[in-house]
Amino acid sequence: RTALSLPLGCCPPAARAEMSLQETLGEASAAFSNGDYETALSKFDEVLLEASEESHATLHFNRGLCLSKMGHSTDAEEAIRSCLELDPARAVAWHNLGALLLAKDDDAGAADAFDRAIESAAEAGSAEQLKSSRTARAQMHKQAGELEAALALYQLVVDQCEEEGVAAPNAVLCQRGEVYCRAEDWEAAAASYQASLDAHGALTSDADTANFGLALFNAGRGQHEAGSIDAAEALYLRCLDCGRPTHALHNLAVMYMQNGRSAEAEPLLREVIGADPTHSLALTALGTWLAQEGRYEEAVPVLRMSASAAADAGDDATRHEVLRAMGVSCFKLKRYAEAIEAFQVVAEADPSNTHAVNGLKLSKDALARGEGVKAPDVEPAVGRAHPPPKAAAPAPAPAPAAARAASTSFAGAAASRAPAPAPPQAAPRPAAAKPAAAAASGDDDLPDPTADGHLGVVAAYDDLKAVPYPAGVDPRHREAHLTLAEFHEVVGMDKAAFYAQPKWKQVQQKKKLQLF
Numbered sequence: 234r235t236a237l238s239l240p241l242g243c244c245p246p247a248a249r250a251e252m253s254l255q256e257t258l259g260e261a262s263a264a265f266s267n268g269d270y271e272t273a274l275s276k277f278d279e280v281l282l283e284a285s286e287e288s289h290a291t292l293h294f295n296r297g298l299c300l301s302k303m304g305h306s307t308d309a310e311e312a313i314r315s316c317l318e319l320d321p322a323r324a325v326a327w328h329n330l331g332a333l334l335l336a337k338d339d340d341a342g343a344a345d346a347f348d349r350a351i352e353s354a355a356e357a358g359s360a361e362q363l364k365s366s367r368t369a370r371a372q373m374h375k376q377a378g379e380l381e382a383a384l385a386l387y388q389l390v391v392d393q394c395e396e397e398g399v400a401a402p403n404a405v406l407c408q409r410g411e412v413y414c415r416a417e418d419w420e421a422a423a424a425s426y427q428a429s430l431d432a433h434g435a436l437t438s439d440a441d442t443a444n445f446g447l448a449l450f451n452a453g454r455g456q457h458e459a460g461s462i463d464a465a466e467a468l469y470l471r472c473l474d475c476g477r478p479t480h481a482l483h484n485l486a487v488m489y490m491q492n493g494r495s496a497e498a499e500p501l502l503r504e505v506i507g508a509d510p511t512h513s514l515a516l517t518a519l520g521t522w523l524a525q526e527g528r529y530e531e532a533v534p535v536l537r538m539s540a541s542a543a544a545d546a547g548d549d550a551t552r553h554e555v556l557r558a559m560g561v562s563c564f565k566l567k568r569y570a571e572a573i574e575a576f577q578v579v580a581e582a583d584p585s586n587t588h589a590v591n592g593l594k595l596s597k598d599a600l601a602r603g604e605g606v607k608a609p610d611v612e613p614a615v616g617r618a619h620p621p622p623k624a625a626a627p628a629p630a631p632a633p634a635a636a637r638a639a640s641t642s643f644a645g646a647a648a649s650r651a652p653a654p655a656p657p658q659a660a661p662r663p664a665a666a667k668p669a670a671a672a673a674s675g676d677d678d679l680p681d682p683t684a685d686g687h688l689g690v691v692a693a694y695d696d697l698k699a700v701p702y703p704a705g706v707d708p709r710h711r712e713a714h715l716t717l718a719e720f721h722e723v724v725g726m727d728k729a730a731f732y733a734q735p736k737w738k739q740v741q742q743k744k745k746l747q748l749f
Contacts, residue, residue, distance in 0.1 A: 254280055265299065274299035290319035294326050306333055324353035324362045331369060344373055360397065364390050368405055375408065380416045384409065400432035407441045414444050419455060422448035423468070446475025453481065457488050470741055479505045482737065483515045490522060498522070500736035506535075513542035517551060521558050529562040533571075536562065553579045553586075560592050569605040572596040680713035682728035687713035694723050698747040711748045 261276030274296060281292045297312035310333045316326045331346030350366035353359075367386045374383035387409040394401040406429035413422035426445035429436055436442050453468030465488060472481040482501045489498035499522070505515040516539035523532035536559035543552035560575035573596045579589035599605060680687045690705035692714040697706065706714055712724065712731075721727050723746060731739065743749035 254283060261295070265295070268302075270299045270302040274303070290316045290323065293319070294323065294329075297326075297329065301329070301333065306336060309333055322353045322357065324350045324357060324359055324366065327353055328362065328366050328369065331366075335373070340373065340377075344370070347373065360393065364393060364402070364405075368402070368408075371405075372408065375412055375415075378415075380412050383412050384416075387412065401428070403429050403433040403435075403437050406432070407437045410441065410448065411444055414448055417451070419448045419451040423452050442475055446472050446481075449475060450481055450484075454484060457484060462488060462492055470737075473737070479508050479512060479515075483512065483518070485737075486515070487518055490518065495522060495526075497740060500740075504735055504737065506538075510538065511542045511545070513539060513546055513548070513551065516542055517555055520555065524558050524562045527565075529565045532562045533559060533566070533568075549582065553582055553589075557586070557589050557592070560589065560596070564592060564596055564599075567599070567605045568607070569596045569600040570607075573600065679732055680707075680710050680728065682732055683717075685716045690714050691716055694719055694746075712743060712746070 257276050258280050261273045261280065264270070264273035264276060277292055277296050277299065281289065281296070284292060293312050293316040297309045297316065300306075300309035300312055310330065313326050313330045313333065316323060317330065320326070327346050327350035331343045331350060334346055335343035347366055347370040351363065351370060354363035354366055367390050371383045371386035371390070374380070374386065387405055390405050391401045391409070406425050410422045410425035410429070413419075413425055423445065426436060426441065426448060429441075436445060449468050449472035453465045453472060456462075456465035456468060466485065469481040469485040469488075472478075482505045486498040486501035486505070489495065489501070499519070502515045502519040505512050506519065509515075516535055520532050520535035520539050523529075523535060536555050540552050540555045540559065543549075543555060556575040557579050560572045560579070563569070563572035563575060573593060576589045576593035576596060579586055580593050584590065685691055687707055687710055688705060690703065692703045692706060692711075694715060696703055697711040697714060702708065702711065703714075712720065713728070715723060717728065720731075724731055724742065731742070734742075740749055
């Protein structure tokens with residue numbers, strides 16, 4: 234804040250004295266603007282000795298600003314109070330007094346000063362000061378946990394800006410979003426942060442970005458639980474770039490499973506596990522679904538990792554459920570020794586679990602007859618998908634009970650107020666001849682990103698958007714049949730960049746283009 238030009242009275246000797254005071258005042262203002270607060274203070278003191286009384290309030294205020302900038306808070310407070318004794322309606326002085334009192338932890342005094350600043354600014358019609366003082370008082374309410382009072386003041390600032398036809402300050406929108414997060418009004422929080430992005434292009438800090446992700450995630454969870462699948466999907470997808478990607482991917486995958494969209498869920502769960510190999514809920518959801526689909530070779534290593542993660546977390550109920558599913562998968566594969574090991578743990582912990590008890594007996598009988606095979610030396614990698622058996626797989630079914638339970642328990646844990654820590658980075662994938670995206674998606678025949686068309690077939694975009702497709706078109710990769718030029722025109726990037734993205738991003742873009 235720069236020092237103001239002062240209204241000086243006429244005092245003898247009139248002309249020369251006034252010119253001298255104005256020159257000194259100009260020097261003080263220039264020194265203040267240049268950050269030379271000591272010189273500015275000295276010049277203001279010189280003027281104060283000779284200026285008319287009507288200028289004293291402003292001079293005391295300017296002296297207070299200099300002293301505050303110099304770190305002399307006690308003297309600054311005294312100067313500001315001197316200003317207010319002469320001009321009790323000066324809103325900016327009340328505001329600065331509030332800031333000084335707040336800095337020395339006099340919350341009651343600061344609150345009273347900011348309230349007086351708001352009252353004075355409203356009476357004087359000082360719009361900018363009114364917004365500043367309301368914002369400062371709202372921050373105090375926020376720090377004290379008085380959320381309704383804070384929201385009321387932030388809303389007054391936003392409403393005032395709308396009346397003026399200007400954007401609300403970024404800090405106000407982000408602080409309001411934080412208060413909504415504390416109040417667990419997730420949709421309102423997300424809307425406030427989105428308004429900040431729309432108006433200013435960025436949030437004020439990394440903490441705000443994390444809170445925005447938290448708000449989007451929990452708003453998505455609320456829509457998910459209410460059965461509003463499209464709304465939940467949109468919120469989860471927006472959450473992916475805001476610091477909670479594994480959380481959002483997991484719940485999005487579970488929602489897909491619950492709604493018969495398992496083909497979309499699998500790559501998302503694998504991406505979660507690739508980023509966090511100990512993510513028990515994703516491991517459980519994927520492992521039980523693979524077993525349900527009859528993909529036992531893939532299910533076993535996932536279920537084994539899930540059981541280990543549940544044991545580390547002390548979650549015996551999940552561990553036993555997973556071990557039972559693992560026992561069934563091993564039995565189906567005739568790996569009876571492993572089935573016995575899994576069923577044994579469950580049966581000993583819960584003798585009333587007839588599935589485990591019967592599985593244990595059948596596995597022992599089969600092993601006694603000399604049947605069975607050994608476990609493979611190297612099991613399939615968990616973090617990437619593998620093509621299902623060539624035999625026709627059953628139609629996708631809703632997620633198993635384990636997946637639904639996982640969604641519920643996960644959502645509850647995620648609803649904490651504190652932003653989640655940044656997710657672990659995915660382990661580097663081994664080098665391979667095929668594009669890196671293949672490892673993430675499990676697509677072992679990923680389209681050649683340098684070729685026009687795919688599998689020798691080139692088709693136009695309009696012909697690929699709806700059935701029947703042209704002969705020879707791969708329905709999994711309709712977009713790949715575009716020429717390189719049309720691909721870039723339609724998708725907005727080249728094929729190599731597109732297939733280097735995570736699978737969920739590819740799916741999201743293909744949906745928008747009607748190619749999924």
